[in-house]
Ligand SMILES: Nc1ncnc2c1ncn2[C@@H]1O[C@H](COP(=O)(O)OP(=O)(O)OP(=O)(O)O)[C@@H](O)[C@H]1O
C-alpha cells in the first residue's frame with residue numbers, strides 16, 4: 001500500500017469514530033429543535049402559509065435527521081436487507097416538499113415531470129430520498145438566482161430489459177472537463193463549505209441497489225444527473 005493510501009485509510013478510520021461520537025451528540029440538540037418546532041406549530045393558524053411551509057420543511061428535515069441517525073446506528077449493528085420497494089414519484093414529491101423553501105429563497109424554479117403509474121423499484125425509501133436530496137442540493141448549489149431545476153421520471157425499454165429512469169437537470173454552472181473524473185471521489189469539493197461526499201454517498205447507495213448513476217454536463221450551461229434502475233424484462 002502506498003503512503004497516501006495508508007494516510008487516507010487512517011483518515012477514514014478516524015472519521016468513522018468521530019462520526020459515531022458526532023451522531024451521539026446530535027440527538028440532544030435535535031430533540032430541542034423538534035420540541036420547539038412542535039411548540040411553534042401550535043400557533044399555525046396565526047402564521048401565514050409561507051411560514052407554515054418553512055416550519056413543515058424544518059420538521060420534515062429534523063425527522064429525516066432522526067431517521068438517518070437510526071440508519072447509522074442500525075448500520076453499525078448489523079447488515080440490513082434492501083427488500084423494500086419504493087415509489088420513485090412519491091419519494092420525488094417528498095424531496096420537493098423538503099427543498100421547496102430553499103429553492104424559493106434562492107429564487108430557483110423546481111419543476112417535476114413524473115410519469116404516472118411508473119413501477120416501484122427495489123430500493124429503501126429513505127435511502128432513495130437521501131440520494132435525491134443530495135443530487136437536488138448539488139443542483140441548487142450550482143444554480144444561480146432565476147435558475148431552473150427539472151426532475152423527471154420515466155420508464156424505458158432498452159434491448160430486452162426495462163428500466164426506470166430518474167433525472168435531474170439544472171441550468172447552473174456545469175462541470176469543467178478537468179473535474180469530470182474527480183466529482184465522485186471522496187472529499188472532492190469545489191465549495192467553500194462542502195465536504196465532498198454527497199456524490200460518493202449517492203454512488204454507494206445506488207451500487208448497493210444495483211442502480212447506476214451517470215451524468216452529462218457542459219461548463220457554463222448546466223448538468224444532468226441520471227439514475228437508471230433496472231426493473232427486469
Ligand atoms: N449539479 C452540479 N452542477 C455542477 N457541479 C456539480 C453538480 N453536482 C456536483 N458537482 C460538483 O461535484 C462536486 C462533488 O459533489 P459532492 O456532492 O460529492 O460534494 P459537495 O457538494 O461539494 O459537498 P457535500 O459533501 O456537501 O455534498 C461538487 O463540489 C461540484 O464541484
Ligand SMILES: [Mg+2]
Pocket residue numbers: 134137138197198199
Ligand atoms: Mg453535494
